Amino acid sequence: MVRNVIVMMALAGVLIGCSPTVKVQAPSEPININLNVKIDHEINIKVDKALDNIINKSGLY
Structure with missing residues (x-):
């Protein structure tokens, strides 16, 4: 019984x-967006x- 607990x-x-x-770290190069x-x-x-007609006569066109 004690042996099982120890195991x-x-x-x-x-x-x-082993977990x-x-x-999480920033990338070493900048992010490029083209x-x-x-x-x-x-x-x-x-x-x-x-x-x-008024605009054409006054020469504003």
């Missing part, structure tokens, strides 16, 4: 010694005909 304690000690470890982004835009302006 179980020794086995528990061995199992605790996995996790290390973004290839193409932005297309289109602007549409609608002007009233009367206002369009």
